[in-house]
Amino acid sequence: MNSSIFDVVEMAPDDPILGLNEAFKTDPREKKVNLSIGVYCTEEGKVPLLNVVKETEKRLAESGEPHTYLPISGIPAFNSGVQKLIFGAGSEVVKSKRACTVQSLGGTGALKVGADFLSTILKDPEAVVSAPTWQNHVAIFESAGFKVGTYPYYDKQTGGVDFPAMLTSLQGLKKDTVVILHACCHNPTGVDLTQEQWAQVVDVCKEKQLIPFLDIAYQGFGNGLDEDAGAIRQFADAGIPFFVSNSFSKSFSLYGERIGALTVVCHNEEEAKRVASKLKAVIRANYSNPPAHGAKIVSTVLNDPELLAQWHADLKEMRERIKEMRHALASALKEKGAKVDFSFIEDQNGMFSFSRLTPEQVQRLKDEFGVYAVKSGRICVASLNKANVDYTAEAIKEVL
Ligand code: KET
Numbered sequence: 001m002n003s004s005i006f007d008v009v010e011m012a013p014d015d016p017i018l019g020l021n022e023a024f025k026t027d028p029r030e031k032k033v034n035l036s037i038g039v040y041c042t043e044e045g046k047v048p049l050l051n052v053v054k055e056t057e058k059r060l061a062e063s064g065e066p067h068t069y070l071p072i073s074g075i076p077a078f079n080s081g082v083q084k085l086i087f088g089a090g091s092e093v094v095k096s097k098r099a100c101t102v103q104s105l106g107g108t109g110a111l112k113v114g115a116d117f118l119s120t121i122l123k124d125p126e127a128v129v130s131a132p133t134w135q136n137h138v139a140i141f142e143s144a145g146f147k148v149g150t151y152p153y154y155d156k157q158t159g160g161v162d163f164p165a166m167l168t169s170l171q172g173l174k175k176d177t178v179v180i181l182h183a184c185c186h187n188p189t190g191v192d193l194t195q196e197q198w199a200q201v202v203d204v205c206k207e208k209q210l211i212p213f214l215d216i217a218y219q220g221f222g223n224g225l226d227e228d229a230g231a232i233r234q235f236a237d238a239g240i241p242f243f244v245s246n247s248f249s250k251s252f253s254l255y256g257e258r259i260g261a262l263t264v265v266c267h268n269e270e271e272a273k274r275v276a277s278k279l280k281a282v283i284r285a286n287y288s289n290p291p292a293h294g295a296k297i298v299s300t301v302l303n304d305p306e307l308l309a310q311w312h313a314d315l316k317e318m319r320e321r322i323k324e325m326r327h328a329l330a331s332a333l334k335e336k337g338a339k340v341d342f343s344f345i346e347d348q349n350g351m352f353s354f355s356r357l358t359p360e361q362v363q364r365l366k367d368e369f370g371v372y373a374v375k376s377g378r379i380c381v382a383s384l385n386k387a388n389v390d391y392t393a394e395a396i397k398e399v400l
Pocket residue numbers: 017018036037038039105106107108109134182187215217247248249250255259260
C-alpha cells in the first residue's frame with residue numbers, strides 16, 4: 001500500500017458541546033431531551049423565529065436588495081448600533097469615538113479576530129480564563145498562539161464565586177495578560193459577579209495593566225439589556241483599553257446567521273482608527289468580509305425605535321420563560337424527593353445551570369433516559385418546557 005500524507009492524521013475527539021448536539025439528533029428514542037447546547041427553545045420545544053426577526057425579514061425582502069459584498073468591517077450602522085447597545089447611547093466611549101467595532105461571525109468570530117490581533121501586538125501572548133469556562137475560549141486563544149492559564153472562579157462548596165481567590169489570582173498576573181471575563185450569565189456555571197465585585201476587578205486590571213476581554217454572548221438573558229452590560233460600562237468608565245466580543249446568536253435567535261461583533265476600546269480616536277485598520281487586515285486574510293443577512297436584520301432593529309421595542313419584548317419573553325423553567329425544575333426535583341437540594345438552580349443566571357452532576361451521572365442520564373447534558377454537569381435550562389421538565393427531573397433524581 002502506498003503511504004498517504006494523511007497517515008499522520010489522528011481522529012480528533014468530538015467537540016464536547018456540538019458533538020453531543022449531533023448525537024442527540026440521531027438518537028432514535030422518542031423521549032429525549034437536549035440540554036447540551038446553549039440554544040433557547042420555546043414552550044413547544046422549537047428554536048424560535050422571533051416576531052421582530054420575522055417582521056424585519058419581511059421588510060428586507062420587500063426592499064429587494066442585491067447580495068453584494070459587505071465592507072471588510074461589516075455594516076457601519078450595525079457597528080454603531082452595537083456600540084450603543086453595549087456601552088449605552090450616551091456613553092463617553094461612543095461620543096469620543098475611542099472604540100472601534102467590526103462585525104464578526106458570531107461571538108466566536110469576534111473572539112478569534114480579537115485573539116489573532118492581540119497575538120500580533122503582544123510579545124509572549126498569555127491569557128487566562130475562569131475555571132471553569134466555555135471550552136472554546138481555550139481553543140481559540142491557543143490557536144492564536146497564546147499560552148492559556150486559569151483563574152479561580154466557581155466555588156464547589158458554596159456554588160457561588162470564590163471571589164477572594166479570583167482577585168488574588170488576578171493580582172498576581174503579569175502586565176499585558178489577557179483576562180477573559182464573562183460579562184454576564186457565566187457559561188457554564190450561571191453564577192455572576194455583583195457590580196461591587198466588578199468594580200474591584202476593574203481596579204485590579206487597571207492597576208496591574210491587564211488586558212480585559214469581555215465576552216458577552218447572553219446580553220438580555222440575565223436581568224435585562226442594560227443591567228447585563230453593567231460590567232462593560234464599568235470598564236468603559238475606568239478609561240482603560242479593553243476588548244468586547246458580543247453575539248446576537250442567542251438574543252436574536254439568529255444562531256445560523258453567524259452574527260456578532262468585536263469592539264476594541266482604546267485611549268482615543270486616533271488609536272482606535274489604527275486598531276480598526278489592523279482588525280480589517282486580520283479579517284481580510286481570514287474570510288475577506290462578513291456575511292450580510294444577520295447584520296442587516298440586527299442593524300435594522302437597532303436603528304428603528306418600533307422594532308427595538310419589539311425586540312425588547314421578545315427578549316423579555318425568553319428571559320422570563322427561562323426563569324419559570326428554573327423554578328419548575330427545582331420544584332419538580334423537590335417534589336420527587338431528590339436526595340440533593342437543587343434550589344440553587346433558581347439563583348443562577350442565563351441559559352445554563354451547573355447542576356453539580358458528576359460525569360458518570362451525566363453519562364447515565366444520556367444512556368438510560370436520553371437526557372443530554374454536557375459532561376461538566378452543565379444543563380441548558382432554556383431547552384426545558386412544561387412537557388419535558390417533569391421527565392427531566394425524574395431522570396435526574398434516578399441518577400443521583
Ligand atoms: N461565548 C460564550 C460564553 C458562549 O457560550 C458562546 C456559545 C459563544 C461565545 C459563541 O457564540 P456564537 O455567536 O454562536 O459564536 N456557546 C454555546 C454554543 C457553542 O458552544 O458554540 C454553548 O456553550 O452551548
